[in-house]
Amino acid sequence: MIVVAGARGMLGRDLLELFGDRAQGTLRDDMDITSRASVGTALKRLRPHVVINAVAYTDVDGCETNRELAFRVNADGVRNLAEVTAELGAKLVQVSSDYVFDGNGAVPWREDDAVHPLSVYGISKLAGEESARLNPDHLIVRTQWLYGMHGGNFVETMLRLGRERDEVAVVSDQFGSPSWTVDLALAIGALIGKNCCGTYHAANSGSCSWHGFAEAVFRESGMNTRVRPITSGELGRPAPRPRFSVLDCSKLERDTGYRPEGWRDALKKYLRKRSSHGEG
Numbered sequence: 001m002i003v004v005a006g007a008r009g010m011l012g013r014d015l016l017e018l019f020g021d022r023a024q025g026t027l028r029d030d031m032d033i034t035s036r037a038s039v040g041t042a043l044k045r046l047r048p049h050v051v052i053n054a055v056a057y058t059d060v061d062g063c064e065t066n067r068e069l070a071f072r073v074n075a076d077g078v079r080n081l082a083e084v085t086a087e088l089g090a091k092l093v094q095v096s097s098d099y100v101f102d103g104n105g106a107v108p109w110r111e112d113d114a115v116h117p118l119s120v121y122g123i124s125k126l127a128g129e130e131s132a133r134l135n136p137d138h139l140i141v142r143t144q145w146l147y148g149m150h151g152g153n154f155v156e157t158m159l160r161l162g163r164e165r166d167e168v169a170v171v172s173d174q175f176g177s178p179s180w181t182v183d184l185a186l187a188i189g190a191l192i193g194k195n196c197c198g199t200y201h202a203a204n205s206g207s208c209s210w211h212g213f214a215e216a217v218f219r220e221s222g223m224n225t226r227v228r229p230i231t232s233g234e235l236g237r238p239a240p241r242p243r244f245s246v247l248d249c250s251k252l253e254r255d256t257g258y259r260p261e262g263w264r265d266a267l268k269k270y271l272r273k274r275s276s277h278g279e280g
Contacts (some may be wrong), residue, residue, distance in 0.1 A: 006054035010148030033077035075127035103242025148181030174230035
């Protein structure tokens with residue numbers, strides 16, 4: 001059995017759909033990852049062979065003022081999962097982030113590149129990676145710029161703003177790879193299927209700025225909303241962001257044969273899917 005912690009989130013729901021009867025999702029009432037006792041009770045009852053942790057405190061700016069909560073969820077919670085899964089002989093899959101890098105580069109980041117997080121969120125996610133390694137049978141999957149059907153995300157924000165305004169301002173000096181949770185779930189499935197261990201990067205291929213991503217969202221949606229480029233400094237967010245955090249996913253393709261599709265194709269599929277579900 002595969003246990004998916006965080007079953008109501010964007011990624012969690014796509015993972016459950018992918019694995020079907022082979023998986024069972026848990027919510028906080030079933031298993032509070034910040035409680036060692038709760039994790040032990042739940043996993044000893046379920047006896048999974050794989051646990052995928054899709055639980056995280058992902059409010060990047062909120063982490064700056066809620067450092068204790070960020071580490072309790074993103075690091076200590078992972079330690080609880082790692083210790084119990086190790087005791088049970090189960091694999092732990094920990095979803096991590098491009099924010100473990102500082103973004104001071106110009107070529108896609110590889111798994112063995114030096115990490116240097118800039119924000120509390122990034123530091124807490126890196127601590128989570130270190131916690132995951134307490135289970136020798138661990139799989140750390142770094143990803144970025146996620147969007148999906150089952151939660152708030154950049155695409156939905158742009159679509160809402162596009163209905164309300166003629167123009168939106170979006171940063172043009174941060175670069176990454178927009179990634180659909182359906183494709184991330186497929187990557188995780190491929191890694192589990194090949195019994196891969198260690199650290200991997202998984203994101204849709206290609207890259208753009210947030211500004212370019214917003215333009216694509218409007219164009220593919222048939223909206224005429226203008227996108228005005230601004231700098232990160234002009235936006236003035238509390239937490240620093242990596243300027244260039246594109247991930248090199250060649251190790252994923254090499255070890256599993258799975259190559260995530262281009263981000264533009266993924267975006268088109270996502271927009272068609274939400275339209276078929278009657279979302280405006």
